[in-house]
Amino acid sequence: MRLAFNEFTPTMNSDPPSERRYHPRLPVEFQVRVSVVDGEPTAVVGRLVDISKSGISVLLPVAVSAGLRVKVELSDASLLGRVVYANPGNATDSGAVAKFRTGIEVEQVSIGNSDLSALLKSLLEEAHVIYRVQ
Numbered sequence: 001m002r003l004a005f006n007e008f009t010p011t012m013n014s015d016p017p018s019e020r021r022y023h024p025r026l027p028v029e030f031q032v033r034v035s036v037v038d039g040e041p042t043a044v045v046g047r048l049v050d051i052s053k054s055g056i057s058v059l060l061p062v063a064v065s066a067g068l069r070v071k072v073e074l075s076d077a078s079l080l081g082r083v084v085y086a087n088p089g090n091a092t093d094s095g096a097v098a099k100f101r102t103g104i105e106v107e108q109v110s111i112g113n114s115d116l117s118a119l120l121k122s123l124l125e126e127a128h129v130i131y132r133v134q
Contacts, residue, residue, distance in 0.1 A: 025050040025057070026127040030074050030120075032058060034102075037069040037080070046102075048074065051127045055081060055106050059089065059099040070104060076112025077120050081105050 027050050035043040046060040056072065056079065063086040064070060072079040084103040109124065111117045 024127075025052045026123060028123055030116075033073045034058060034060060034064070035071045035073070036064065037071055039068065046099075048072070049101075051123055053127055055084065056104050058102050058104065060086070060102050061099065063088075063100045064102055072104065074120065075116035076114045077117040078110045079104070079106050080108040082107065 030048040032048045034046055044060055046058045048058050050057045064083050066083050068083050081104040084105050086100045086102045089099050089101040111121050
């Protein structure tokens with residue numbers, strides 16, 4: 001099953017992108033693999049930390065430039081989107097690796113049949129994500 005988010009138009013806001021709250025965030029905790037789709041192929045492992053109607057937030061060990069298209073994979077589900085921001089945060093793994101809180105505006109979602117995909121679908125619905133079957 002292939003799903004796609006409807007477009008969303010934000011209102012103008014002078015706050016930094018990471019501080020804007022267009023939609024409520026739903027906290028989650030999933031390990032994900034994030035791959036850059038544009039340019040030099042790069043993949044890193046990170047943590048999905050929240051979901052909202054307009055996108056997701058992940059903690060990554062490296063900064064990914066705003067504007068790049070990325071694929072976020074977990075189990076048999078994947079999300080395609082564009083990086084909106086990557087801000088250094090104070091979250092670390094045992095104090096060793098600095099994390100970058102990375103906001104991703106999600107454009108497409110593919111949901112598989114695993115239990116984890118069913119949970120992700122439920123979380124997306126709880127976050128009031130508007131999507132349609134393609």
